[in-house]
Amino acid sequence: AQSVTQLGSHVSVSEGALVLLRCNYSSSVPPYLFWYVQYPNQGLQLLLKYTTGATLVKGINGFEAEFKKSETSFHLTKPSAHMSDAAEYFCAVLPGGSYIPTFGRGTSLIVHP
Amino acid sequence: DAGVIQSPRHEVTEMGQEVTLRCKPISGHNSLFWYRQTMMRGLELLIYFNNNVPIDDSGMPEDRFSAKMPNASFSTLKIQPSEPRDSAVYFCASSATGDANTEAFFGQGTRLTVV
Secondary structure: OEEEOOOEEEEEEEOOOOOOOEEEHHHHHHEEEEEEEOOOOEEEEEEEEEEOOEEEEEEEHHHHEEEHHHHHEEEEEEEEHHHOOOOOEEEEEOOOOOOEEEEEEEEEEEOOO | OOOOOOOOEEEEEEOOEEEEEEOOOOOOEEEEEEEEEOOOOOOEEEEEEEEEEEEEEEOOOOOOEEEEEEOOEEEEEEHHHHHHHEEEEEEEEEEEEOOOOOOOOOOOEEEEOOO
């Protein structure tokens, strides 16, 4: 069975600072990996995904994530936080051969002026 | 495409009443998911349909919950009778399985309040 662990239910940064949201997964087969963002009163929107190929994946709004198989991690980063980045972020794993993604508990990103 | 469409956006009902949530997936998608989101439990998968057939309903809380997908463009989630603990945001999501583009697309959600 697969699982996703997001370290820290809340992450607080200052505007302009580096954003780092952590995600570790367990999967018995090579997975697809996703980051979603949820703004207040909205559904989840895809930020970026890793399927195969290049392990550094770039997404929308300046976010990127790197798949590290040896560390079973898929951390999300952004060099400079913006106030509009304040939202809930979810990491998800879809093991190869499965159609049902497993989501982490989410990390709330708080951006201070 | 308009994306996944859910209705209603908000529903307030009294305990004991029947509630029906509706979902129109993205055209061409053959997988459909119903999720429930609460502060306490996060995002929980309730049921998964593939090609209109329920494949995994292990997340459905109890017999009060039922879901149907009569065709590829419509699904319902019904709660009868509703209870205050059912208050949550319910999301429908769809995806196109079988290729690398397997991300799930979510609707805006239905915020259910049972009083």
